[in-house]
Amino acid sequence: MSIPEPTVAVVDPAPAEEAEERLPAWRIVLGNPLTVISMAVLAVVIVVAIAGELLAPYGINDIDVPHALQPPSADHWFGTDDLGRDIFSRVLVATRVSMEVALVSVGFAFLVGVLVGVVSGYAGGWLDVVLMRVVDVMFAFPVILLALAIIAILGPSLFSTMLAIGVVYTPIFARVARASTLAVRVEPFVQVSQTMGTGPGRILSRHILPNITGPIIVQTSLSLAFAILSEASLSFLGLGVQPPQPSWGRMLFDAQDYLGLAWWMSVFPGAAIFVTVLAFNLVGDGLRDVLDPKQRSLMEARRRR
Amino acid sequence: MSSGTIKFVLRRVAYSAVVLLGVIVVTFSLIQVVPGDPVRIALGTRYSPESYAALREASGLDRSLPTQVFDYLGGVLTGDLGVSFRTGQTVTSTLMERFPATLSLAAFGLVVGLTIALVAGVWAALHEGTVSDAIVRIGSQFGVSVPDFWMGLLLITVFAAKLGWFPSSGYVPLTENPAEWLKHLVLPGLTVGVVAGAIMTRYIRSAVLEVVSMGYVRTARSKGMPPRVVTLRHIVRNSLIPILTISGIQFATILGGVIVVEVVFAWPGLGNLVFSAVQARDYPLIQGAILLIAVIFLVVNFLVDVLYAVVDPRIRLS
Numbered sequence: 075m076s077i078p079e080p081t082v083a084v085v086d087p088a089p090a091e092e093a094e095e096r097l098p099a100w101r102i103v104l105g106n107p108l109t110v111i112s113m114a115v116l117a118v119v120i121v122v123a124i125a126g127e128l129l130a131p132y133g134i135n136d137i138d139v140p141h142a143l144q145p146p147s148a149d150h151w152f153g154t155d156d157l158g159r160d161i162f163s164r165v166l167v168a169t170r171v172s173m174e175v176a177l178v179s180v181g182f183a184f185l186v187g188v189l190v191g192v193v194s195g196y197a198g199g200w201l202d203v204v205l206m207r208v209v210d211v212m213f214a215f216p217v218i219l220l221a222l223a224i225i226a227i228l229g230p231s232l233f234s235t236m237l238a239i240g241v242v243y244t245p246i247f248a249r250v251a252r253a254s255t256l257a258v259r260v261e262p263f264v265q266v267s268q269t270m271g272t273g274p275g276r277i278l279s280r281h282i283l284p285n286i287t288g289p290i291i292v293q294t295s296l297s298l299a300f301a302i303l304s305e306a307s308l309s310f311l312g313l314g315v316q317p318p319q320p321s322w323g324r325m326l327f328d329a330q331d332y333l334g335l336a337w338w339m340s341v342f343p344g345a346a347i348f349v350t351v352l353a354f355n356l357v358g359d360g361l362r363d364v365l366d367p368k369q370r371s372l373m374e375a376r377r378r379r
Numbered sequence: 380m381s382s383g384t385i386k387f388v389l390r391r392v393a394y395s396a397v398v399l400l401g402v403i404v405v406t407f408s409l410i411q412v413v414p415g416d417p418v419r420i421a422l423g424t425r426y427s428p429e430s431y432a433a434l435r436e437a438s439g440l441d442r443s444l445p446t447q448v449f450d451y452l453g454g455v456l457t458g459d460l461g462v463s464f465r466t467g468q469t470v471t472s473t474l475m476e477r478f479p480a481t482l483s484l485a486a487f488g489l490v491v492g493l494t495i496a497l498v499a500g501v502w503a504a505l506h507e508g509t510v511s512d513a514i515v516r517i518g519s520q521f522g523v524s525v526p527d528f529w530m531g532l533l534l535i536t537v538f539a540a541k542l543g544w545f546p547s548s549g550y551v552p553l554t555e556n557p558a559e560w561l562k563h564l565v566l567p568g569l570t571v572g573v574v575a576g577a578i579m580t581r582y583i584r585s586a587v588l589e590v591v592s593m594g595y596v597r598t599a600r601s602k603g604m605p606p607r608v609v610t611l612r613h614i615v616r617n618s619l620i621p622i623l624t625i626s627g628i629q630f631a632t633i634l635g636g637v638i639v640v641e642v643v644f645a646w647p648g649l650g651n652l653v654f655s656a657v658q659a660r661d662y663p664l665i666q667g668a669i670l671l672i673a674v675i676f677l678v679v680n681f682l683v684d685v686l687y688a689v690v691d692p693r694i695r696l697s
Contacts, residue, residue, distance in 0.1 A: 108517070211401030214673045216635025219653065226657045226665050227413050299524065306526050307639045311654060326529060330643070333532060333547075334540030344529030352524035359520065 102364045109360025115353040122166055123173040130163035134320050143336045153338035155328060161338060165346050168320040172350070175236050175315070176301040182240030184294060187247025192282060194248065195255030196274065206252070209245040217242050217300075218307060230313045239304050243297050250293045254286035261285075288365030295358030299351045306347045322347045387688045395681045399674065406670045407451045410440070410662045421464040421660045437462055438663060460667035465659050470667035473652065478671075480550050481648030484571060484641070485633040487564050491572025492579055492633075493626055499576075500583030501618075504591060505610065515580065522577020527636075531570040531643040538566060548645035567644040571637060575629050586621035590614050620690055627683035631676040 103109055122129065132150075138158030146153045152161035194205040212220070224238035258264060264281050272280075308314030309323030317324060322343045329339035410417050418435050419426065435441045438461060439450050454460060460470035503515035539547035545566050551559040590596065591614055599609045634649075641650035649668055656664040 207397055207401060210398050211405060214398055214402050214676050215405070215669065216632060216672060216676070218638055219635050219669055219672060222638070222653060222657050223409055223665060223669055226660060226662070227409065303524075303526055307528065310528050310639060311642060313657065326526075326532060329532065333536045337536055340529070340532045340536065344526060344532065347526050347529065348524055351526070352520065355520055355524050 099364045103360055106360050106363065108356050112353040112356035112360065115349060116357060119169060119173070119350050119353065123169045126166040126169050130160075130166045132160035132163040134164050134167045135159065135318055143332065143339075145336070146338055152342040153336065155325075155336075155339055156332060161325070161342055164320040164325060165322070165343055168322050168325065168343070169346070169350075171232075171315050171319060171321055172302055172305055172347075175232070175239065175305040176298050178236045179239035179301050179305075180243060180294060180297045182236070183243035183247050183297060184290070186240075187244040188251045188290060190244070191248040191251025191253075192255050192278060192286070195252035196259060196278060196282060202252075205248070209248050212241075212245040218304065221304060221308060222311075222313065225308070225313050230316065232315060235305060235308055235314045238308070239301050242304070243301065246297065247290070247293060250289050251286060254289050255282055258282050258285045292358050292362045292365055295354055295361060299354035299358065302347065302351050302354070384688055388685055391681060391684055391688075395677055399677055402670065402673045402677070403452065403455055406666045406673075407448065409666050409669070411444075413662070417660070417662050418464070421662060423660075434464060437467075438464070455670070460670070461663040463656075463664045464661045465656075465664070470663050473664065474649065474667055474671055477647060477649050477652045479552065480646060481634060481637060481641070481650060483550075483553065483560070483564060484567055484637055484646060484648060485630060487568035488571030488575055488633050488637070489626065489630050491568055492575030492629065495572065495576030496579035496583050497622070500580045501587050501615065503580070504584045504587035505614070507588060507591070515584070519577045519580040522573055522580075525574065525577075527570055527574050528639040528643045530573065531567065531640055534566045534570060535643075550647050567640055567646055570640050570643075571633055575633055579625055579629055582625045583618070583622055586625070587614060587618045589621075590617045593617070620687060624683050624687060627679050631679040634675055635672045 136159060138154070140158065141150075141154055142156055142158040144150055144154040144158075150160050150162065152165060155161055155164075190205055190209075194202045215223075220242050221238040224241060225234045228234040228237070258281070264277060267277055267281060305314055306321075306323035306326070309321040310327050312324070312327060314323060315321035325343035326340055329336070329343070332339050413420065418431060418438065418440060422430060422434065439447055442450070458471055460474070462469055463473060466473070499515045499518070503512045506512050535547045538544050546563055547566070549563055551563050553560045596609060596613050599613050600606075637646075637648065638650035638653055640646070641648050642654050645651070649672065653665065653668045655661075656668065
């Protein structure tokens with residue numbers, strides 16, 4: 075499924091447009107309406123995460139018992155909870171902590187995982203074997219279970235949540251980075267560079283890293299989605315973000331006692347998680363179409379058909 | 380079995396043994412790396428010098444580190460995983476007591492998920508690039524993005540609180556009353572199954588797509604074989620091995636991932652056990668549960684790989 079080379083186009087009596095250059099990456103990304111919509115949603119989520127407190131019509135802990143369990147109305151768009159707090163305001167303000175946990179933990183997983191993966195893939199030999207067995211051992215533990223074990227050790231707090239999720243998603247980055255490094259390492263331009271006596275540090279930074287960014291960017295977007303889900307699960311269990319700070323997961327925990335009485339208490343915080351996670355997943359998918367060379371040539375071949 | 384297969388199995392056994400050893404090291408270290416004194420933390424307000432000394436001795440934490448290492452290894456090999464900090468029961472008996480409920484839930488969830496994934500995945504692959512393929516792909520993205528506990532809450536709201544069709548919580552053993560067992564299983568099973576189904580749909584779609592692109596499918600089609608026969612005899616049959624692999628791995632994933640769903644439905648399985656153990660800082664119980672689930676994961680992976688190699692010679696030759 076290779077892309078027609080320019081030389082082929084010269085010989086081939088195909089129409090002129092067939093010989094056009096590769097589409098720029100951004101045009102493929104913007105050509106997918108789902109990706110564009112998801113990016114717009116993420117932009118809104120980021121604005122809310124930064125300015126949630128300014129946008130919220132009520133204070134997050136304004137207790138108003140006489141107006142408890144009110145259904146959605148013009149005053150309270152998402153209704154009120156069992157203490158009369160405005161759910162819309164709480165959902166807005168809780169956005170920041172979810173994004174913070176996701177960014178910090180995935181940032182940790184990214185840095186450690188890519189370092190381990192690139193070193194493992196480039197060095198090879200016993201170091202590669204040892205590092206990859208460690209990664210295999212970590213993969214034997216289910217994600218949420220490993221996170222719970224880490225929280226059981228450190229005690230529940232925002233820091234433990236970030237660290238737990240970060241550690242849990244490190245191995246996947248290590249595997250992706252290693253696989254890409256292995257593929258790039260045997261390319262002629264790397265081997266020529268090695269023959270010319272370029273040091274390993276320079277080869278890693280100049281040749282390997284720039285050429286493995288595609289799969290890693292895709293993995294980052296997908297991991298952000300899973301990190302938000304994990305944080306919500308942990309907060310739901312009472313082991314993540316701690317009250318009085320509002321979090322989507324914790325709001326769902328509070329909603330459990332009012333499922334038949336006040337559907338809005340569970341629907342809106344859950345929808346916030348769902349929409350954010352879906353947006354990250356769809357952006358990840360859209361980026362994969364462009365950044366994964368195999369997928370990309372497939373798409374370009376289809377366009378030409 | 381050919382010598383190639385035996386060689387492959389032996390290599391795979393050696394590999395699994397190394398990973399298993401790593402898993403045991405991790406679960407052993409869990410209690411060792413707790414900042415502070417794990418016994419003291421676990422006792423909390425129930426602390427007294429006597430209870431402290433008793434629990435420390437019962438858990439073996441008063442012995443030297445090398446002794447503890449050998450005790451733990453010996454215990455794991457003989458199925459003795461220590462004693463719960465909170466209940467005083469042996470960890471092994473507690474785990475065995477809770478295991479059937481989780482097994483029921485995971486098996487039911489897998490059946491639901493596999494049904495969804497087979498229908499949607501095979502359909503999408505056979506209609507690649509059409510509108511229905513796009514719908515299946517987007518639908519699976521939706522399923523992967525839904526927080527499972529939120530879906531559980533929504534199902535309870537509609538089918539338990541509003542309609543009253545199914546109970547919102549609890550578990551009845553199969554041996555006690557099969558009808559009630561099933562009734563209690565529907566909502567948590569659907570919750571687990573839809574998410575698992577969304578994940579498996581993607582894999583099954585690409586597994587079938589790979590078979591569709593094979594030369595023998597084109598040959599069968601070009602010699603005028605009816606599409607139904609091509610689909611059943613050539614495409615679906617050849618996709619069965621990857622589908623089996625995906626199901627095995629997904630089953631192990633479900634077993635370890637049902638914690639939150641079990642909490643939502645007050646399901647008395649391993650997940651709920653781990654949850655209360657983490658809350659109570661009952662370290663021996665946490666260690667035991669994590670070890671059990673990790674070992675199941677390794678065993679399932681091992682069996683799937685070996686089965687794959689027995690059925691498909693290309694695997695063991697590479």
